[in-house]
Amino acid sequence: MDNTETLVVIGAGHAGVELAFAARQQGWPGAIVLLGEEPCLPYHRPPLSKAFLCGTADAASLALRQDTAFEASNITLRLGTRVRAIDRAGHQVLLQDGSVVPYSKLALCTGGRARALEVPGMEGGAPRHLFSLRTQADAMAIASAVREGARVIIIGAGYVGLEVAASSRKLGASVTVLESQPRVLARVTGPTLSAFYESVHREAGVDLRTGATVRAIERDAAGAVSAVVCGDGERLPADVVIVGIGMVADTALAEAAGLRVEGGIVVDEHSVTSDPDVFAAGDCTVQDSALYGRRMRLESVPNALEQARAAAGWLCGKPRPNHAVPWFWSDQYDLKLQMTGLADGHDTCVVRGDLAQRSFCAFYLREGRVIAVDAVNRPADFMLAKKAVAAGARVDAQALSDTTLALKDLLAATTPA
Ligand SMILES: Cc1cc2nc3c(=O)[nH]c(=O)nc-3n(C[C@H](O)[C@H](O)[C@H](O)COP(=O)(O)OP(=O)(O)OC[C@H]3O[C@@H](n4cnc5c(N)ncnc54)[C@H](O)[C@@H]3O)c2cc1C
Incomplete structure (x- = not known):
């Protein structure tokens, strides 16, 4: 590593920006070039479905860093710049405009795209007023509709x-949610939390339908969406349709370059790919988890940041392997949900607190150990829960449900030193 070496980062989202700044902070001496396809200053994605959509946060407030910060850290930020291909043998990337950028080390932080709805009515592209939500441009289009x-x-x-x-209820819209699974949030949490969120949304006036599939999308003569036809044949008239059926990791560049890709770009705990000169971080990756004993792809800001910092550490000769416990948050109405660990495989769920008061934790245990916790409006408990999951704390389920006993004492007594 010397000052003639160039670090090129593809993708200026949470992972790419963090990686560039962390590398500089940890002593990368050469040039750092950050290439981002989107035209705007890199921004926080989570508020797009929350404060930004509701109109309580504007575009300027979303910026991850001000443009002066890039200059101050001597990071060359090239916006509106799409990378078309990677030439690993030649150690260079090829841009959409035909020019090339040489690299010594390369990082792929390409995130993902919203999964497309594939039903009759979507041929030839989405009708007007049918949206998915991944980018600031998507959020602006949704907000205006x-x-x-x-x-x-x-x-x-x-x-x-x-x-x-x-957010749409806050804006006064009439809202219907169609979920094909038997419960909401089925992929990420247990039935207790799903049932809680279903009741919260229904109380807020949402027509929430589970086990509801979509058979077709209808459009009017002007090419705007006009209705959703459900699997049971019911036709629901619509002014706006928003598709939120997950995301697909953006691995096309990595695949074409011959890197190992298995549902995401495969990285180790230092965010190194199958090529020692190429790193990857964020939503586009998969990584083996020592904690869970399996390969995982995580879609969260904390994971993007941890993997970016691990890459920067390895690049700068200061390894800091990423073994972080996954965590995530979600804001809906007046509810702050924070989740840590992965609940799948739990044998016991203990609720601590009061669902009716909208302030509780759901602890997921396997053979007496805490493997995951969902905390609703309980930030202090969440901090303790995170440590308990990381330590694989053993805890007595009966005692856990007794709120007269302090959580701190319960977890401290059972957490291995
Ligand atoms: C609406 C919404 C709400 C969310 N809420 C939360 C939340 O509350 N909490 C949470 O933890 N996470 C949340 N997430 C997930 C979180 O935003 C992602 O996990 C995070 O953005 C991942 O960061 P990333 O850098 O890997 O990818 P991204 O942020 O997607 O950034 C990837 C960037 O790479 C660019 N790119 C891709 N290909 C190329 C190319 N060939 N050339 C140049 N540039 C390229 C893309 O344009 C994009 O800007 C939310 C996501 C969305 C969409």
Whole structure:
């Protein structure tokens, strides 16, 4: 590593920006070039379905860093710049405009794209007023269409779908959510939390339908969406449709370059890919988890940041392997949900606190050990829970449900030193 070496980062999202700044902070002496396809200053994605959609945060407030910060750290930020291919043998990337950028080390932080809805009516592209939500441009288009009284149909009740439902209700729209699974958030949490969020949305006036599939999309003569036809044949008239059925990791560049890709770009704990000169971080990666004993792809800001910092550490000769416990948050209405660990495989779920008061934790245990926790409006408990999951704390389920006993003492008594 010397000052003639260039680090090129593809993708100026959470992972790419963090990687560039962390590398500089940890002593990368050469040039750092950050290439981002989107035209705007890199921004926080989570508010797109929350404060930004509701109109309580503007575009300027979303910036991850001000442009002066890039200059101050001597990071060359090239916006509106799409990378078309990677030439690993030649150690260079090829841009859409035909020019090339040489690299000594390369990092892929390409994130992902919203999964497309594939039903009749979507041929030849989406009709007007049918959106997915991944970028700031998507959020701006949705915000301009969702108005008081508009009939909004949301397809998919994962985090993004439910957050958009909450924001659309705040804006006064009439909201229907269609979820094909038997419960909301089925991919990420247990039945207790799903049932809680279903009741919260229904109380807020959302027409929430589970086990509801989509057979077709209808459009009017002007090419705008006009209705959603459900699997049971019911036709739901719509002014706006938002599709939130997950994301697809953006691995095309990596695949074409012959890197190992298995549902995501395969990286180790230092975010190194199958090529020692190429790193990857964020939503586009998969990594083996020592904690869970399996390969995982995580879609969260904390994971993007941890993997970016691990890459920077390895690049700068200061290894800091990433073994972080996954965590995530979601804001809907007045509810702050924070989740840590992965609940799948739990044998016991203990609720601590009061669902009716909208302030509780759901602890997921396997053979007496805490493997995951969902905390609703309980930030202090969440901090303790995170440590307990990381330590694989053993805890007595009965005692856990007794709120007269302090959580701190319960977890401290059972957490291995
Ligand atoms: C609406 C919404 C709400 C969310 N809410 C939360 C939340 O509450 N909490 C949470 O933890 N996570 C949340 N997430 C997930 C979180 O935003 C992602 O996990 C995070 O953005 C991942 O960062 P990343 O850098 O890997 O990818 P991204 O942020 O997607 O950035 C990737 C960037 O790479 C660019 N790119 C791709 N290919 C190329 C190319 N060939 N050339 C140049 N540039 C390229 C893309 O344009 C993009 O800007 C949310 C996501 C969305 C969409």
